Amino acid sequence: MDTATHIAIGVGLTAIATTDPGLGQNIAATATVLIAGSLIPDIDTVLKLKDNATYISNHRGITHSVPFTLFWPLLLTLLVYSVFSGVNPLHIWLWAQLAVFLHVFVDIFNSYGTQALRPFSNKWIQLSVINTFDPVIFFILLLGIIIWALGVHPYVVFGPILLVLIGYYALRFVMQSWLKKQALNQVEHLGTPIKVFVAPTIRFFQWRIAIQTEKHDYVGRSFGRNIVFSDKVERQPYPNDIIMKHAQYDPNIRAFLGFSSIYRWHIEHIDNDTTELRFIDLRYLKNDHYQFVAIVHLDKEMKVLHSYTGWVFTEEKLMKKLYAN
Template sequence: MDTGTHIVMGFAIGGLAAIDPVVANDPVTAQSVLIAAVIGSQAPDADTVLKLRNNAVYIRHHRGITHSIPAVMLWPILITAALFPFYPEANVLHLWLWTFLAVFLHVFVDIFNSYGTQALRPFSRKWVALGVINTFDPIIFGIHVIGLLIWAFGADPVPTFLSMYAIIVVYYVVRFLLQQAVRHSIKNTIPQADSVIIAPTMRFYQWRIAAQTKEHFYVGRAYGRSITIYDKFKRISIPDDEIFKKAKKDKNVSAFLSFSPIYRWELTETDDQYEVRFIDLRYRSNDHYPFVAVVQMDQDLNTISSYTGWIFSEEKLKKKLDIIPNE
């Protein structure tokens, strides 16, 4: 989920903690739990700082180790240890328990996005992405804001937030049912599809779709059960030659390939260089595919420049490649 949603979730968990008699009857513990819940709801995204290095590092590691099983256990301990000197009279066990819940829910809800997490590490590096909730879902965010406002106006937080989360659980079930209906429609539209990716959008009934058969890639949108295919590409395996072997060793390309499950490639050759481009097919927007990896090499296959990330125009991509040689 996005940062804003994780923040309101943290406050909601801090309010719901009043269901715990130890928290409800101890103002010091209650205050520390509220602060810890907000911090805990953000902690796994500490790896966002990796973007300061470069996109390749960020793409490869974001929602990786910081969302893993060991991290889910470690974050609450670190947060509790950091807060306890400021709240020495707080109940440490209950402070840790509610912090753990905040951290766990952060990782748990991220699984439902199309980006996903490596939540099963160290047992598996597989990306777990159920793709039923958009990274920012206005309904979930709005329900949290309404719950927090009701609490702010003096309502009992326990029934308020229990009711709120009951509504959200029902909403998740509805989203799963909608996704399954879209999947069924795609199978009817493209019966030969052997792989289908369905990604949510901020609009309730609209979904991005990408499918592949043995011979083609299909990209489109779903509105309810109605499927519209915008693009169809010939599915061609990556050539097993020196150009592509060298391209795949580039750190930007390697990061892209480790993350993207469905993509196509392009090779452009000029008198003095090769340009290899990999294009993720999941994020079509306004007739454009913004998530790419590009590497430029000279005739001796030495890397001149490379880049991976979100680019919405060729002009901006050219500037990135000119500015960031060998990245």
């Protein structure tokens, strides 16, 4: 989820935690531990200051893993207990654990996902039923916070909200499943599907859809019950061993391949001395442009000249970033 929604969850938990006598009615301590707990797994966002490859490879990785989901509450308990008096450390830890767990849990429902099962598995869990920012969820939480601030008991406010949100998540799973079946019905006569991706956008009735068959990639969107495939591309053979032997160890290519769940590739000989290998994530097509790519240029000896991975919104900006690296 986005930062604003994580904060809203933290404030909602703060409202409920004010009923806990173990926190001694210390609203400052309560808000600190729960809002911080709702945000702290995303501390790895600072990796973006280094480079995109490091950020993509690690964001929502180890900081969302099982060991860190247990470590963050201990750290927060130590810090809060050392600053605020009159609070029960066990209660601080329990609320902090709930806040951190909810952060990691809600993140698995969007397309980016998390490596929440590390160290048992490095697989990205991407359920793709909730957009990174879902306005319905955010405004339901915001409404609850406002009603609580007006003096209504937090149980009266957030009990019904919890039930509504559970129902909303269930509805999104039903919508995704129905759209997946509809999309497959539209392409079943065009080839055997190999991989299917259906994920929401910020608009409730619009979903991103990508289907790979043995011969073609189909990418489009749903508009209500209608599914429109706006891009159809014939699949190229996978890059040969000579190219991949050198490209696969480039940090930008490695980061992309480790993160993207559905993609295609394109090889082009730019001139007699330069070969371009481009990986394109099919999940992020907007305005006829794929926004998340990895690209590498290799010379005649297959040595990497330039490479880049990340979200870029025009071809011109992509080339600038590529040659800047």
